[in-house]
Amino acid sequence: MNVIENIGKITAVVLAILYILVFNESQTFQWIVFSVVLLSIGIPHGALDHLLPEGGNKTKKLSIFILKYLGIIGAYLILWMILPAFSLAIFLLISAYHFGQGHFIHLKIVKYKQLTYFIVGCNFLAIILFSDYIATATILESIIDITPFIDYGSITMISLFVSSLIVVSIQNLNKIHLLLAEIIVLSFLLYLLPVLMAFILYFGFWHALPSMMAEFDSLTANIQYGKIKKFIVQLAPFSIISFIGIGIILFLANSYLNEEQMILLFFILVSLISAPHIWVMNNFLEKRES
Template sequence: METLTFDTQLKITLGLIFLLGIPHGAVDHILLQKKQQCTKSQIQFYTFYLGLIGLYVIAWILFPYFSLVVFFLISFYHFGQSQFSDVKIDEKNIAKKLLYMFWGGSIISGLFYHHYDKLIQFFLETSHFDQTATVITPFSLYYFFLTSSVITIFLMAYILIKRVNSRKRFLSEIGIFLLLHLAFFTIPPLLAFALYFAIWHSLKVLYDEYMYLGEKRKNFDLTHFIKELLPFTLISIVGACILLIAFSYFEFAISPFFLTIIFLSVLTLPHSVVMDSWYQKMKKA
């Protein structure tokens, strides 16, 4: 895979994001829907969702470094929450929330650590983030990766063995955790991220959403699910294409890599808020 050019890797990454990554957030408006949802509540939902996207776009323009940190923190929590969404412990449990944060932190920092030279080059090529290398150094990244990984293993042991009483689940999660890091070590960074985000994370969430809607609706099948996914998936893809064309045409000083990051981040913020509410709703059901 190392022989693949950057452009080829980027095309594969975007293809997987468009095919699976974006669709996994395309039914956010349905997940929290009540049986008799009125027009007013729909307007409130879209105002909230689009408002968060708009505010985050402005934040990226005015405070790029702050926005990058926010994106990392949101991603840490969201990835960890989706991984352990089925664990039967109250979502407000502090140990569970810490597990979400450190599991996601280990996953993302592991990807950076295993491909530091390549990934930091993406930051250096974009003037908005060229000072990142002074903060994200190999030394600081190594210790964050090591610390978050160790804490993750201890929290998984505490929650899965002591609280849930499932050694089998603990061993399964340890295996998954190690295999993901092995994949990050052996696969080029863009493809490693795409395979994790699109195939592991997004497919899992899509499956959870499909099973949930199948329980709530009569005669609900895969065809109905795809129809539910299509409208907002297509809208997002068209929006992404317009963004790419606009930045290319006006020759803004930002790399395709960071353009992809910003696009994903502005969708991730409202999506993660919705998913957090949905997971809490599921625990109460």
């Protein structure tokens, strides 16, 4: 499955270069790429959470699992309503760790594992948010004013970039020079892209696709024939439910919110789904590693 992941990453690089050289400032190109990647990889990669916990596909345990899942979503929604800035901070912090963990999905990190996940994830997340600072500030303005921190954007990105190279370089990994080169090139590309384009290319091809391939390997390990068909059947129900749910909410909100507020609402919806997903995936990846 590394072949599929490599093809995905090459596709992302090509799309990034196309945007920079040909479609620069094109909102249409950004939204097409964003929508296609989100619907084909982004949302579906989290639609198998109910099958990943041990025994999660048994009816009794599945019902308990879904209740826990919905409970986390409900609690986080209430937190968003009461303390939006705090909820945003939580989302960014757990997303950074989750992204970093997913970045090493095929590698065994031994030294300072949690710190490595967090710093590498923070590096990419900071570049995505700070490189297009004005757009990020506009999206977040209804929750928090980040414009006073604009002078700290560059030093934050540089510090996290250097730190990520350090924590990775001390690991005892095969072909570590290739991993370091990938971090450098990817960081540079993300820096050149607007926030939506940078987010969806990183999220789709460096996080969601590798995660989906790991899920595929786990859930089809004992299937001899028709693995792909079986896998699609497994991820379809909750993918469709997510598409419909998010679509309805955004459609109803479209009459009341401007584009930046719609983007913020979308990411809040993603954060609600992500909270239990990150819990499930952490357990799955930790057990897979042991």
